[in-house]
Amino acid sequence: AQKITQTQPGMFVQEKEAVTLDCTYDTSDQSYGLFWYKQPSSGEMIFLIYQGSYDEQNATEGRYSLNFQKARKSANLVISASQLGDSAMYFCAMREGRVSNFGNEKLTFGTGTRLTIIP
Amino acid sequence: KAGVTQTPRYLIKTRGQQVTLSCSPISGHRSVSWYQQTPGQGLQFLFEYFSETQRNKGNFPGRFSGRQFSNSRSEMNVSTLELGDSALYLCASSFRGANTEAFFGQGTRLTVV
Numbered sequence: 001a002q003k004i005t006q007t008q009p010g011m012f013v014q015e016k017e018a019v020t021l022d023c024t025y026d027t028s029d030q031s032y033g034l035f036w037y038k039q040p041s042s043g044e045m046i047f048l049i050y051q052g053s054y055d056e057q058n059a060t061e062g063r064y065s066l067n068f069q070k071a072r073k074s075a076n077l078v079i080s081a082s083q084l085g086d087s088a089m090y091f092c093a094m095r096e097g098r099v100s101n102f103g104n105e106k107l108t109f110g111t112g113t114r115l116t117i118i119p
Numbered sequence: 120k121a122g123v124t125q126t127p128r129y130l131i132k133t134r135g136q137q138v139t140l141s142c143s144p145i146s147g148h149r150s151v152s153w154y155q156q157t158p159g160q161g162l163q164f165l166f167e168y169f170s171e172t173q174r175n176k177g178n179f180p181g182r183f184s185g186r187q188f189s190n191s192r193s194e195m196n197v198s199t200l201e202l203g204d205s206a207l208y209l210c211a212s213s214f215r216g217a218n219t220e221a222f223f224g225q226g227t228r229l230t231v232v
Contacts, residue, residue, distance in 0.1 A: 035220075035221065037223070042225070043207050043225060043226045043228065044223065044224070044225040044226060045209055045211075045223035045226075046223075047220050047221070047222055047223070050220050091162065093162075095221075105150050105152050105167045105169070105174070105175070105211075105213055105221065106152065106164045106167055106175050106177075107152070107154075107162075107164065107211070107221060108164070109154075109161060109162040111161050112161070
């Protein structure tokens with residue numbers, strides 16, 4: 001089974017509108033972290049936002065917020081007031097278990113959503 | 120504060136050759152992970168290093184290896200290159216134990232001809 005599922009291969013959104021990118025995950029661990037990254041055509045993976053499984057509040061970072069619904073195992077990214085520069089691939093990722101000295105930094109990524117902002 | 124630095128940015132190699140890629144993590148970060156990104160397979164975990172020791176390994180053949188130095192810089196090596204090794208190789212650094220962000224470098228785009 002896929003651990004991270006992103007069901008929207010591509011999205012077109014009008015500039016200044018809000019956009020929600022879907023992400024569902026599958027894990028049996030109680031402790032895990034969820035990440036969203038943006039990858040422009042240059043290839044660099046830009047960290048956007050992080051949500052820990054024990055965090056009670058939804059994470060927010062500027063125009064980005066993460067709609068974390070633990071019971072549904074969903075971690076959707078919301079971008080408010082979209083801008084032309086938001087056009088890129090967006091990846092949802094998960095780190096399972098608690099980080100320890102025995103190693104656990106591995107991220108599992110979804111297949112991504114290509115977001116295109118239309119002027 | 121400098122970000123994650125990967126060198127070189129672009130590389131063209133011939134089948135059968137070997138290649139070494141370098142990653143310098145963010146200052147103070149001691150954990151380095153490597154990923155391969157291809158159009159067909161997406162982003163796949165290669166390995167993870169902390170304190171000069173490999174802590175975790177993905178499902179890749181033994182031709183893929185890595186190491187980490189005492190200053191946390193990491194290198195990965197691919198021997199006997201195959202056409203299918205053409206990919207974007209990304210390195211991520213994080214502050215072990217913080218359970219928070221992982222920051223990526225700009226990647227090395229390897230083309231095998």
